[in-house]
Amino acid sequence: MFTIKDRVTLLSRKVSVETSTRRERQRAETAAEIKAAARKLLVEGGASAVGLRAVARELGLSAPALYRYFASHEDLMAALVTELYDELTAYLVARRDTSEDLGEQLFLVAGGLRDWALAHPAEFGLLFGAPVPNPLAEDHDLTPSHQAAMRFGAVFEQLVVQVYRQRPFPGPPEELLGPELVGQLGRKPEIFGEMPPGAVYLALTYWTRLYGLICMEVFGQLHWALDDAGAYFEAQLREIGEALGLDCPPA
């Protein structure tokens, strides 16, 4: 179980004071170069193409040298995932802050996620296409990549909560959701604050539909029906926005 305090410390990006000695700076720079090379191989040849030897070859090093920076190939990938999550989060936040209106921000963030996914399909596949990444069970402690994923999710969560606070949207009545679902929907006040179950349901719907849309498009599972899913995506987004009580721009 996580307390609210845990969440707060977790969601604030660490901006350490950086008492960087000369060595530490060099070390961090090399680690960054390694991750950059790994990413280059990822976009060029897919996840299977990013191997330790290939990365080392990319920067003129020997494979065992990388073990001074990452404990294993899996660790390298996890670090890359963390970096990508943070890059995506920063991109979404920057895009969100383009507007002051919370409703517009919701559209900006959704469209931003799609744009990033389409611009970086390999990276997106690494972040979101991995089958069964983690159970997030009690015993499993939070790895840095998990924390980065939560920071990413928090962008959407916070925004939805803010939108609700500004102009509460009703959501379906509780008798339509059923008691079991209503119970579960009210079980996360540290995320959804004072939102009633119906509103939480709508927020989850927003996220679920957005995820499904983008995954299907970037994974190429929509080609059989649409040659350009852009218009479809916008229509779906308007539909969701309407359910959230936002004034949606016309087609």
Place this chain on the structure above:
Amino acid sequence: MFTIKDRVTLLSRKVSVETSTRRERQRAETAAEIKAAARKLLVEGGASAVGLRAVARELGLSAPALYRYFASHEDLMAALVTELYDELTAYLVARRDTSEDLGEQLFLVAGGLRDWALAHPAEFGLLFGAPVPNPLAEDHDLTPSHQAAMRFGAVFEQLVVQVYRQRPFPGPPEELLGPELVGQLGRKPEIFGEMPPGAVYLALTYWTRLYGLICMEVFGQLHWALDDAGAYFEAQLREIGEALGLDCPPA
């Protein structure tokens, strides 16, 4: 471009006459054993655990022996994917034929897909979690696994079309979708028959939301909000069914 005739021949499962000589039967049986061993390794250790040598070890063979049955490791995986698609399709069809009512069938098939995915998460990940499987472009010819995937999709497509024919659902008005999207939605008559763009939009919505829901749940990306997504899934399904003009069972 595919003609309607192509689709018909493609979507009918081949039930070859099987003029099986002794050798051919033995050969087919061994190939089946290989695929079974590969699947066992898949569910036990994920996609990365199913290697040629491991499969061979599983049945007391040498690795090169498998090359008498599959041209490469990739071919083995493709054959496994084909088999899994067909198994899933057969499961859905059997479940669908439990009821005569088309509306109920739509719910049965949707719930069946979720149940199969939850019962076989590794297999589901292999089928639907693969990033960017294929562009389905003109030059790329249809591999058996693609054909199996299309047979799978056809179960949903045919059902939606039948539901529409029995009781047409309106869908959003065209001026709400925009001319660009309306144009794309009317471009696949070989799939959606005489359905108007709004209805095709709803059919796509049905599939997109279903896919997103199941992917998120089986990939563990819903644990942060819900401990058991079953009730949420059913509520979402009711919502979609309502949009399709079906009488949905209460919670």
Place this chain on the structure above:
DNA sequence: GTTAACAGTTAACGGTGTTCACCATAAAGG
């Protein structure tokens, strides 16, 4: 009954992640 195809073997090549022993250099300490 001869012949040819088939199903399997072992050996080997290049590739992978990883560990080990070793070595140079750069920082730290008396």
Place this chain on the structure above:
DNA sequence: CCTTTATGGTGAACACCGTTAACTGTTAAC
């Protein structure tokens, strides 16, 4: 300033991987 120590690098080696080649029995076919 010199010594010590930690750091970042190396090549060799292990076990595994997918794949190919050469070879050997068995089995079906003419």
